[in-house]
Amino acid sequence: MEIRITVPILKNTYRTFLSASEPEEFKEPVAINDHYSVYFSQRSLHRLVCDLRSGVDCSWEWHKLARFGAELTQRSDFAQLLCPVHLASHWKAVGVIPYPHQLHTAHRVIEEMRGRAILADEVGLGKTIEAGMILKEYILRGLVRRALILTPVSLCWQWFEELRSKFRIPVTLQRSQYDWSRCDYLIASIDTAKREPHRAVILAMDWDMLIVDEAHRLKNSNTQNWKFVNALEKKYFLMLTATPVQNDLKELYNLITLLKPGQLGTYSSFRQRFVVDKRTPRDPEALRSLLGQVMIRNRRGTGTIEFTKRIVKPVSVELTAGEKELYGAVNSFIRQQMEKSLAEKHTILPYIVLLREVCSSAWAAALTLKKLSEKAERDLKGELLHLLKLAVNIETSAKMQELLKLMEIRRDEKTIVFTEYRGTQAFIKKHLEASGLATVTFDGTLSAGRKEFTKFLFRRYGDVLVSTESGGEGINLQYCSTVINFDLPWNPMRLEQRIGRVHRLGQTKDVHVFNLATLGTIEEHILRLLHEKINLFEMVVGELDAILTHLQLTRSFESHLVDIITRAKNESDLAREFDVLAHTLLAARHSQRGASILDLVP
Amino acid sequence: MGELQDFLREFCQYIDINCRWTKDDVAILELSDEAASLVDGPRTPGYTCQLALSYESAQRQKDAKLFVPGSYHWDRFQEITLEKARFCRQYVVRVPGCMDTGEAALEADDGQLIYEPHLLAHWRLSYRTDHTTTHRILDLTVNLTSGDTTSGYYHSLLGCQLAKTPLPGVAQAKRRINIKKAYDYMIQDIAYMLAQEDATWALSASNRLQEELQALEKYYDQAIGTAPSDLLMAEKAMRTKELKNRLQPKVMASPFATALVYVPMIIYEARFDNDTRYLRFDPIIGQATGLH
Numbered sequence: 001m002e003i004r005i006t007v008p009i010l011k012n013t014y015r016t017f018l019s020a021s022e023p024e025e026f027k028e029p030v031a032i033n034d035h036y037s038v039y040f041s042q043r044s045l046h047r048l049v050c051d052l053r054s055g056v057d058c059s060w061e062w063h064k065l066a067r068f069g070a071e072l073t074q075r076s077d078f079a080q081l082l083c084p085v086h087l088a089s090h091w092k093a094v095g096v097i098p099y100p101h102q103l104h105t106a107h108r109v110i111e112e113m114r115g116r117a118i119l120a121d122e123v124g125l126g127k128t129i130e131a132g133m134i135l136k137e138y139i140l141r142g143l144v145r146r147a148l149i150l151t152p153v154s155l156c157w158q159w160f161e162e163l164r165s166k167f168r169i170p171v172t173l174q175r176s177q178y179d180w181s182r183c184d185y186l187i188a189s190i191d192t193a194k195r196e197p198h199r200a201v202i203l204a205m206d207w208d209m210l211i212v213d214e215a216h217r218l219k220n221s222n223t224q225n226w227k228f229v230n231a232l233e234k235k236y237f238l239m240l241t242a243t244p245v246q247n248d249l250k251e252l253y254n255l256i257t258l259l260k261p262g263q264l265g266t267y268s269s270f271r272q273r274f275v276v277d278k279r280t281p282r283d284p285e286a287l288r289s290l291l292g293q294v295m296i297r298n299r300r301g302t303g304t305i306e307f308t309k310r311i312v313k314p315v316s317v318e319l320t321a322g323e324k325e326l327y328g329a330v331n332s333f334i335r336q337q338m339e340k341s342l343a344e345k346h347t348i349l350p351y352i353v354l355l356r357e358v359c360s361s362a363w364a365a366a367l368t369l370k371k372l373s374e375k376a377e378r379d380l381k382g383e384l385l386h387l388l389k390l391a392v393n394i395e396t397s398a399k400m401q402e403l404l405k406l407m408e409i410r411r412d413e414k415t416i417v418f419t420e421y422r423g424t425q426a427f428i429k430k431h432l433e434a435s436g437l438a439t440v441t442f443d444g445t446l447s448a449g450r451k452e453f454t455k456f457l458f459r460r461y462g463d464v465l466v467s468t469e470s471g472g473e474g475i476n477l478q479y480c481s482t483v484i485n486f487d488l489p490w491n492p493m494r495l496e497q498r499i500g501r502v503h504r505l506g507q508t509k510d511v512h513v514f515n516l517a518t519l520g521t522i523e524e525h526i527l528r529l530l531h532e533k534i535n536l537f538e539m540v541v542g543e544l545d546a547i548l549t550h551l552q553l554t555r556s557f558e559s560h561l562v563d564i565i566t567r568a569k570n571e572s573d574l575a576r577e578f579d580v581l582a583h584t585l586l587a588a589r590h591s592q593r594g595a596s597i598l599d600l601v602p
Numbered sequence: 603m604g605e606l607q608d609f610l611r612e613f614c615q616y617i618d619i620n621c622r623w624t625k626d627d628v629a630i631l632e633l634s635d636e637a638a639s640l641v642d643g644p645r646t647p648g649y650t651c652q653l654a655l656s657y658e659s660a661q662r663q664k665d666a667k668l669f670v671p672g673s674y675h676w677d678r679f680q681e682i683t684l685e686k687a688r689f690c691r692q693y694v695v696r697v698p699g700c701m702d703t704g705e706a707a708l709e710a711d712d713g714q715l716i717y718e719p720h721l722l723a724h725w726r727l728s729y730r731t732d733h734t735t736t737h738r739i740l741d742l743t744v745n746l747t748s749g750d751t752t753s754g755y756y757h758s759l760l761g762c763q764l765a766k767t768p769l770p771g772v773a774q775a776k777r778r779i780n781i782k783k784a785y786d787y788m789i790q791d792i793a794y795m796l797a798q799e800d801a802t803w804a805l806s807a808s809n810r811l812q813e814e815l816q817a818l819e820k821y822y823d824q825a826i827g828t829a830p831s832d833l834l835m836a837e838k839a840m841r842t843k844e845l846k847n848r849l850q851p852k853v854m855a856s857p858f859a860t861a862l863v864y865v866p867m868i869i870y871e872a873r874f875d876n877d878t879r880y881l882r883f884d885p886i887i888g889q890a891t892g893l894h
Contacts, residue, residue, distance in 0.1 A: 029852070030789070032796045035808040040792075041856035045785050048723075048860050052781060058690045060764045065612050065686035066722050066859040067739070067756070069680050072605055073671045074737045082672050089667035089674055111733050114848060140853075141735055142728070170675075189669035233840055235848045261841055262821030266828070268883065281620075 081107060082140040083133050087167065096166050098133065099505060102126050106133040108296060115143075115236035116259055118215065120244045120297040123497075124504030127240045128159065131211050132167045138236060139169065144208040146184050148227070151213040153189040157452055158186050158476070159213070177201060190217070194228040204590045206233040215239035218258060219251035237408065245296065248278040252291075260294050283431055309510040311502050314527050316519050317402050322394040323362060327521055329387055330365070338566055352562050358391075359419055359523045360487040364423030368390040399486060399516050400431050406484055406514055407437060407464065413509075415464045415482040420489060420499050426439050426468050428486060442467040468496065478506035483513045488526050490561050495530070522565065525578045606655045606670065613679055616686075624721055628666050630651045640682060687859040693717065694865050696763035697885045713871070713883070717774045717864040719746040722756060725792065731807035732849040737755040743863075744784040746777040748882075748891075750759065751791045758886045768864060775867075792855055803854045804851035811849040818845060 029037035083106070084098060091097070100122075109117045109130075115138065119127045138144035149171070151159055155172055163169040163185070172179060174188035180201045190212070193202055208274075210232055212218065218239070237259060245252040253270050256263050264270045276282045300307055301549045319327060334351045350372065357364040369391060373384035407415065419425050425441055432439040440462040442454050458465045459479060469489065480502050489495055495515075503511040517527035564581065568574040610629055614621035617640065620632040624712075631651050638646040653669035654660035660668040669675050720743050727738045743755035768774070822838040870881040883890045 026854070030793050032793065032853070033801055033804075035804040036794055036851040036853060038793060038853040040789050041854075044857050045782065046786070047843055048689065048857070049781055051860075052862070056689050057766070058686050058688065059616075060690060060767070060861075061616060062683065062687040062694050063614070063690050063692075063859050063861055064760070065609070065616065066740070068605075068612075069609055069683050070724065070726060070739050070858060072609060074739055075671070085668070085670065085672035086674050086677060088657075092660075114732050116848075126839045143730075181783060230837070231843060235844055261837075262817050266821065266824045268828070269824070456885055 035321045083137040103132050105130045118295040123242045126505045147209040149187045149211045150190040209236040210234035213237045213240045215241040222256040310515040315516045317398045320398050326390045359521050361424040361427050362391040363427040364396040364421040366424040410482045413482045414480045417466045417484045419486040424491045437463040481509040485515045626659045627655045664740045689863045692764040693768040695765045713868040722861045724859045728854040729752045731851045742788045747775045807851040
């Protein structure tokens with residue numbers, strides 16, 4: 001009788017399977033004096049007894065060589081970092097060059113901050129690399145054997161790839177609840193980790209190192225995130241964030257207290273000593289000194305870290321006759337609906353989205369018009385179908401023609417084209433492929449594995465990557481030097497994020513950014529606001545964020561623009577409202593230069 | 603660099619890797635399939651690689667991999683060496699100037715030659731503070747017959763000839779001490795040695811730890827004082843444990859290469875009246891001890 005046995009394939013390296021029969025590494029410590037104890041290896045004794053019994057027998061030559069090698073290793077200078085020496089050949093092979101500020105940060109965290117720090121470098125300066133270096137250093141020194149990296153789910157794969165490919169750290173992506181105890185170096189989504197049944201398992205373990213990315217999500221001590229991280233037992237702890245403080249000095253206090261309780265005292269003593277109001281510190285020098293003991297922030301700019309140039313060009317596009325007709329018709333339709341919505345208290349937002357889609361492409365607008373018409377009541381249905389007919393009959397897209405011209409100019413460079421709409425993305429892809437360009441698309445619906453494959457395809461074979469907003473988050477494309485914004489996001493921070501994917505450390509060429517905007521439309525006003533009025537692209541990264549936060553506009557900048565559109569009765573009203581907004585932003589920028597919370601970070 | 607070359611030369615000799623040198627202090631290694639599998643994992647086919655023994659030569663030679671203490675290839679070769687050298691069993695067959703002939707009967711003179719098993723272990727001591735680690739290597743040997751522990755015996759053995767088989771006709775003394783007990787003797791010796799040493803290296807680290815603990819204590823006393831809770835007490839205990847784990851100075855001691863070495867002792871017998879006295883002479887270190 002045939003017996004079939006199925007053997008499961010083990011995907012992870014499970015420590016417990018390998019070391020099930022081995023005792024713990026070290027015995028109970030022997031106290032030498034009041035200052036230190038000595039820990040003797042128990043596992044070595046166990047192995048010695050096993051070797052004796054099993055008849056293991058090497059040669060005397062090997063024995064002498066082992067002693068010789070150990071002496072040579074011991075004599076080398078361990079005051080320097082081990083990680084760059086250990087990885088020197090590998091980095092040479094994969095083309096990694098650690099920047100001086102990254103090495104300096106790793107050194108400071110280990111030597112001065114004893115492995116607990118907030119890495120608060122500006123966007124694009126390589127915080128992940130710094131964290132990887134610190135982790136690898138501790139592994140090489142034998143001080144870290146279990147590490148947990150908590151990140152937003154969208155960044156898990158990137159961490160996995162960076163730590164494996166650049167640092168040769170055998171990390172695993174957490175998939176099942178058994179991974180927590182079986183894998184030594186684990187990357188997981190913080191949202192998964194803080195939920196049961198995972199939470200209980202993780203809290204029961206002690207970790208040599210914990211790394212939390214996007215740590216500004218821990219700024220509120222009342223959140224589940226903060227409480228979960230606070231409850232974890234960890235020897236070394238790194239928090240990574242480009243914006244350690246946004247609105248309120250209390251955020252800073254919560255973050256620092258998570259890292260090193262007592263560094264800023266209790267909250268009441270902190271308020272008494274350091275807070276005038278929630279954004280104004282008292283005794284900033286003393287506060288900066290305390291922060292400097294636990295936080296490192298590297299900045300872009302002259303004299304610090306040199307970047308390639310960012311050359312930004314607004315590209316005004318004259319709509320075709322058909323497109324103008326469509327925009328005009330949609331605009332009138334929306335104005336009618338706005339008046340109705342004020343009277344009948346309907347939401348106008350879907351129609352504002354439609355207006356933006358018209359500026360992007362007739363194709364995107366057509367898809368929305370079709371959906372709206374299917375749900376609309378009879379009186380609206382007719383108008384929507386009329387607009388749909390106008391959209392469908394448009395044969396040429398002025399923006400697409402402009403894009404093809406730009407692609408011709410930047411022919412020899414890999415290009416990334418951003419659009420907000422999947423309809424426009426499909427439209428762009430079709431036309432680029434028809435013109436003979438190898439086109440790859442990237443959007444939020446792709447699985448993690450698919451995203452990595454897409455990036456690989458683009459890097460190896462693609463001429464152009466057409467991405468929706470999700471491509472603006474986390475993925476690094478330093479090998480690309482051209483960004484084309486097919487349509488403009490209404491939140492300027494998102495625009496900055498898009499460009500930041502390309503214009504970052506590791507970029508060797510000047511980055512060319514083209515912002516397409518259709519003349520005579522809402523896009524023209526936005527482009528004028530960003531380019532001419534507030535000089536968005538001249539700002540230091542983080543400055544815009546600070547300004548928007550100061551005006552409490554970070555999340556609601558888009559809704560603020562919607563309000564402007566809703567209020568304006570005609571084009572000159574619209575232009576005036578945008579001017580007012582520009583003045584407000586500029587005034588905020590000037591006052592920010594006097595005192596920014598971010599200035600506190602040393 | 604001469605020592606690095608010596609190490610690499612010997613390593614290649616034992617693994618059977620063909621190794622030649624260029625003028626730039628770069629070693630060209632031709633690894634067979636077997637050697638490649640040992641270095642890079644199973645089923646790796648043989649290949650040629652270049653190892654640069656200095657940063658300068660690594661920069662000059664584009665394809666050469668850095669081979670200095672701390673580099674990946676150095677660490678890998680050390681791992682292989684330590685795995686190969688885990689344990690060996692050897693007999694001392696010649697001691698220069700003392701046991702040269704290889705003939706047991708001649709060497710014993712009018713005494714008796716007997717092999718006494720010695721457990722030899724090389725220990726790595728890592729002195730760890732909150733931000734530095736220094737290492738020290740020492741060897742300890744425990745005579746498994748008498749229980750005597752000696753430090754530095756290994757260097758005396760280096761001058762001798764050792765073999766896998768004993769001199770014919772030489773008896774072996776019975777082990778009175780098992781391996782675990784011998785290990786304990788070594789531990790006691792190391793602890794005693796450390797206790798005699800200057801502890802300044804640990805003092806400043808220990809003081810820093812106390813400062814941090816006091817600051818933590820103060821913070822939680824104030825926090826608990828205003829809003830006492832079990833949660834805060836538990837948190838305080840956890841943070842205190844973390845701090846000690848991270849900042850407490852400590853020494854980590856692990857043996858990394860061990861050997862069971864059978865050392866020939868010459869036992870002399872002397873009669874006084876009705877009393878018989880024995881003398882044990884260790885030809886390795888030239889030391890005599892009385893036996894009862």
